[in-house]
Amino acid sequence: MKRLLETLVENNREITKKGNLASYIPELLNADKNDLGVAVITLDGKVHSAGDCSKKFTMQSISKVVSLILAIQDNGKERVFEKVGMEPTGDSFNSIVNLEIKQKVKPYNPMINAGAIATTALIYGVSEEEKFEKILNFTRKVTGNNDIDINKSVYKSEKLTGDRNRYLAYYLKSNNTIDGDVEDILDLYFKQCSIEVNCIDIAKFASMLANDGILPWSGERVISREVSRIVKTIMVTCGMYDASGKFAVHIGIPAKSGVGGGIMAAVPKRMGIGVYGPSLDKKGNSIAGTHILKELSDELDLSIF
Template identity: 70%
Template sequence: MKRILENIIENNRKWTKEGELASYIPELTRADKDALGICVTTLDGDEFYAGDYKTKFTIQSVSKVITLMLAILDNGKDYVFSKVGMEPTESAFNSIINLETNTLRKPLNPMINAGAITIVSLLSGENSDDKFNRILKFTRKITGNDSLNINEQVYSSEKATGNRNRALAHFMKSLDIIEGDVEEILDVYFKQCSIEVTCTDIARIGAMLANDGVLPWNNERVISREATRLVKTIMVTCGMYDASGKFAVHIGIPAKSGVGGGIMAAVPRRMGIGVVGPALDEKGNSIGGIKVLEELSRELDLSIF
């Protein structure tokens, strides 16, 4: 496995030259554009690495999977999906158009920004600090990494430049989609996106999902089989922004990307995969990371279809 991963990383390093860093969050432009790394975590707990797998990056939209799981644990799936939809979108992840034009009168899915902000508003907690601490505690649990924390510089940068997200949140507040204080909800959202991780951390989240909600390293169930099935399905249809359909056709595994360059994937009953490549394509997905996953899926016959 290690040799396979090393070969795939080297075969696809050239693609990092074709992408760009996420400049709309200024702090993300400090990332190494040429970095490309991978970690695979099996359901036996074995881990294999290649490339720049030690590179740290902020989790960004991969965190939407984590908060969706927490919201389901707090409220049950029926209530959660009365507030957000399950439909994919052809619009960008930060689009406001769908909120005004779709007949659901709620965000189309939990993986776009409007949906993820709504999910945060559903989380239990006395205040914004309490909510975020629950997210951080849960993330540490499902990664097996008690040292995880936010990158303060990225958090400050996101908060200072997050006006599109503020527009989305205030618009949803006007439609009674979200309840509570908008700025407090957004503060939690900016913090969750700023949690700093490595490939190993997100590969372990993927392995837990691949293992139907059970942590491979200690056999502890953290979420129900039904909930993990639902989350993985949403990842397939919505996890790669408006490139999710193409990703499903060519790679065929549940995955979630983030503009920090991470992609977390879960191959049911086989493995979790974490990839990092901060250079992004026009959809906001890691350009090298997608190529790595495409070759790995072909090499190991990972597609679920």
Template identity: 60%
Template sequence: MLNEIVEINRRHTSNGNVASYIPDLGKACKEDLGICIIDKDNKIYTAGEYDTKFTIQSVSKPIVLAMALMDNDWSHVFSKVGMEPSGDPFNSIMKLEMNDTKKPCNPMINAGAIVTTSLIKGDSVEEKEERMLNFFRKIAKNDKLSINYDVYNSEKRTGDRNRAMAYLLKNDGFIEGDVEEVLDLYFKQCSIEIDTVDLARIGTNLATYGVDIETGERVLSESVSRMVKTFMVTCGMYDASGEFAIRVGIPAKSGVGGGILASVPNRMGIGVYGPSLDKKGNSIAGLRVLEDLSRMLKLNIF
């Protein structure tokens, strides 16, 4: 079934484009499309270019949000970032000036994600980076996850819009500490290299409300898992989140590297890769794959 879904939807890759504003992302193969599902019984199903490596980009945001919620009182986190969908592109600066509080609308847009990254605990930049990377490795069950430094350097060279946001957030009191250190950690989190199996494993850990299905170890609290999935539903697909909730109906988070992380509560985790993007920054064929999958397996949580 997965092979059929992937091959039927591969044609849609021609209707989008790979991200090019970060130069190293432009090297991806536009026609690639792959998927991995890991169900609650730990059975793994794959199709297409499921093992192609790519950088996690904005799919990192719910994972770092989970860290921020575990490191801080929730009241402190949400004093610095909101809980509402923005309705604007993921890299918009407009509402930082226009809304009454000047607070980022939610942790899934760039401004909000930079704030949550700044909330990771550690006595040094190096300790924060180590903690972050170890948490990604733990929730993905892959000790080999690492940062793609070519992409990191590419992001750092071209990240002026994120830099502008961060300094505005610092000016308004939403970021503490050194802005460049926060940005450096943010660029590194976005440059972690993964594949769809890693994403599916993360999705499975969210689907089971934080309990590793193999070991029974709790990797996330139930309350944090619920909060993260809720943000994925309301804000995870950029300014297409409402349409995605109607057409697909499962918690998901996309990234401009072409990845989509999806989690079906109590059922499965899903990782999708398709670097050809629509105008809103979502995998154009990956969205079709998830729509077909949701319809065929009746995954819609609503």
């Protein structure tokens, strides 16, 4: 496996030149465009990695998986999906179109920004600090990495430049889709997006999902099989922004990407995969990371379809 991963990184590193770093969060421009790494965690707990797998990056939209899980655990699936839909959208992840022009007050799904803000707003806690500790501690537990924390520079950068997300949140508030103080909800959302991980961390998280909610290395169940199923299904249909359909056809693995360059992919009953490559395609997905997942899926017959 390690030799295969090393070959995939070597063969696809040149593709990083064809993409661009995320620019709408200025701090993300400090990443090295040429970085590329991959990690695989099999369900017996073995770790295989290659390339820049120890490089840290912020979760960004990958954190939407965490907030969705916690929202369902705190509220039940019926309450969550009263507030957020579960249908894919052909619009970009930060689009306002499906809320305003289409008069769709309920966000289409939890993987676009509006939907993720709505699920974050549903997480229980007496304060923003308590809610964030819940998000952070859950991430640490599932990854087995107690050193995980936020990148404060990225958090500040997101907070200073997050006007589109502010519009989305205030629009949701004005239509009673979310409750609570909008600025507190946004601050929590910016913090969760700024949690810093590496390829191995997200591969471990994905391996829990691949194992139906059980940590492969300890046997501990951390989420129910039903929640795991719901999350993986939404990852298939909505996890790769408005390239989700193409990704499902050509790669066929439940996955969630982030503009920090990470992709977390869960192959049911087989493995969790973490990829990092901050050079993005036009849809906001890691351009070389997507190629690695395509070749890995083809080589190991990973498609669930």
